[in-house]
Amino acid sequence: MRKSRIILLILFISLSFAVFKAMGEEGNHYIVDQTAVVKDSISDAGSNWSPIIVTEGVAPELAAQGAFVSPVAADIDQPCGAGVGMREGLMSYLNSDEVLFERKTDGRWPIASITKLMTAIVATELGMAKQDFTLTDAMVKTEGDAGGFKMGELFTGYDLLAAMLLSSSNDAAEAFAQSYGRDAFIRRMNVKAQELRMLSTHYVDPSGLSPLNQSTPSDLYKLAGYLHATHPDILKVSRQRKATIVDLNTNRKRIVTTINEFAGQATFLGGKTGYIVEAEGNGNLLSVFMHNGQPFTLIVLGSPDRFGETKTLLKCI
Numbered sequence: 268m269r270k271s272r273i274i275l276l277i278l279f280i281s282l283s284f285a286v287f288k289a290m291g292e293e294g295n296h297y298i299v300d301q302t303a304v305v306k307d308s309i310s311d312a313g314s315n316w317s318p319i320i321v322t323e324g325v326a327p328e329l330a331a332q333g334a335f336v337s338p339v340a341a342d343i344d345q346p347c348g349a350g351v352g353m354r355e356g357l358m359s360y361l362n363s364d365e366v367l368f369e370r371k372t373d374g375r376w377p378i379a380s381i382t383k384l385m386t387a388i389v390a391t392e393l394g395m396a397k398q399d400f401t402l403t404d405a406m407v408k409t410e411g412d413a414g415g416f417k418m419g420e421l422f423t424g425y426d427l428l429a430a431m432l433l434s435s436s437n438d439a440a441e442a443f444a445q446s447y448g449r450d451a452f453i454r455r456m457n458v459k460a461q462e463l464r465m466l467s468t469h470y471v472d473p474s475g476l477s478p479l480n481q482s483t484p485s486d487l488y489k490l491a492g493y494l495h496a497t498h499p500d501i502l503k504v505s506r507q508r509k510a511t512i513v514d515l516n517t518n519r520k521r522i523v524t525t526i527n528e529f530a531g532q533a534t535f536l537g538g539k540t541g542y543i544v545e546a547e548g549n550g551n552l553l554s555v556f557m558h559n560g561q562p563f564t565l566i567v568l569g570s571p572d573r574f575g576e577t578k579t580l581l582k583c584i
Contacts, residue, residue, distance in 0.1 A: 347583035351576040354549065354569030357484035358580050361492045361555070361562045367583050368565075372484040375467055376568040379541030380435045381482070381553050382475030384490060387428055387501045389455045390443040396424035399515060400442045410476055411437040414523060419516070426512035432505040433525040435540065440474035449473075463489050478545040484566045491555050491564035495536065502537030502555060506530055528574045529554060536562060540573070552577055558584050 348356070348368045355376050358368040390396060402420045414436030416422075422430075424443070431439035444452040456470040465486035471479045482490075494502055504510070508531040509524040529535040534556050541551035550573035554565045565580055567573050 348580055351579055352571050353567050353573075353576055355484050356565075356567050356570075356576075356580075357488055358565045358583070359488060359563060361488075361495055361564055363561075367563070368580055369484070372488075373467065375481045375483055376551070377478040377543050377545060378475060378480055378482045378487070378568070379543035379551055380475040381487065381539045381541040381551055382470060382473065382480045383431050383435065383440055384494065384501070384505075384539050384553070385456050385459060385470060386440050386443060386473040387432060387504075388494070388498060389452065389459055390424065390428070391498060391501060392459075393447065393455075395443055395447070396428055398424050398446075400424060400427060400446055402438065402442060403445065406441045406445055407438050409437045409441045409474065411435075411474075414438055415521060416442075421515040422512060423515070426510075428501070428504055429507070429510040429512055430523045432501070432539065433507060433510055433527075433530075434523040435526060436523070437474040437476060444473040460486070463493055465489055475541060475543070478543060484568060487553055487566045487568075488564055491538075491553060491566070495555055495562055495564075499536075505537040505539060506535050527552075529556075529577070534558065556581070 347358075348370065353370065355371040355374045356368060357366070357370075357372050359366045400422055402416050402418055402422070404418045407416050407418050413434040414430040416430075416436065416438045422442075427436075427439040427442055430436040431443075441449075447455075452473060453470055456473065457468075460466075460468040460470070463486075465482065468482040468486045468490075469479065471477045505525075505527070506529075507525065509522050511520050511522055513520050527538065527540055529538070536555040536557055538552065538554035541553075543549075543551075549569040549571060550567075551569070552565075552567045552573040554577060556563055556565065563584075565577055567577055567580075570576050
């Protein structure tokens with residue numbers, strides 16, 4: 268009888284351990300600090316969209332996923348992308364179903380300044396590139412000083428697009444949004460995302476400062492395809508190394524330079540960088556390249572070396 272009780276006790280303990288382990292492995296569960304700081308967010312009542320919650324200076328999603336460890340292979344060829352540390356990514360031709368690399372393509376991630384590509388689309392489709400804009404105090408007080416804008420300066424929309432896409436000026440992005448009506452402009456960004464079937468994408472500001480601006484590699488692939496097919500002019504601006512912009516009040520010129528290492532290369536058609544502290548400093552990069560006359564996009568999200576890992580994946584072509 269005593270022996271039977273011991274056996275039953277051992278079976279009970281083993282079963283309990285298995286259940287506990289299974290619960291721990293189901294999904295990416297993590298505890299979020301309830302004092303999380305989110306910059307400049309707006310509510311979106313009625314939306315079923317649910318963001319990855321990111322606290323100021325730390326990304327629980329990173330802790331939950333753990334660092335990516337490249338596979339160890341002995342005497343065999345490494346697969347495309349082996350060793351790259353990005354959290355999510357996708358490399359695929361724009362006019363075919365051929366996928367060259369993919370990792371968590373439906374996982375949401377804070378996209379930071381890649382947001383500005385949608386801002387450029389909305390501003391362009393509203394005809395704002397052809398307008399002139401006076402920079403207000405609220406616009407130039409936006410976090411970041413890229414573009415070097417000052418209150419009272421007057422620029423064309425084309426010049427603001429250049430500053431926004433090359434030097435990643437947050438002031439330029441806010442100039443478009445605030446001139447139109449900030450909340451209405453952001454709603455248009457989200458409506459456009461829905462039109463493009465970017466169903467896991469959401470925007471709360473025009474620049475990407477908030478970690479609640481989130482998307483997925485699959486959605487950004489659709490964005491890249493739309494840019495290439497409908498707005499090659501935006502890609503053309505983004506692939507420049509530098510551009511000269513002019514304050515129309517004084518006729519003073521200044522040069523805005525890109526932060527994209529691929530700018531100016533013959534095969535680079537355009538794209539946008541992104542970097543956000545709330546995602547533990549991991550960088551993002553959306554690029555459109557041409558290979559043998561075929562355009563393809565390469566999306567890197569949450570990478571410790573966005574340019575280096577993009578170059579590594581380009582070797583798979």
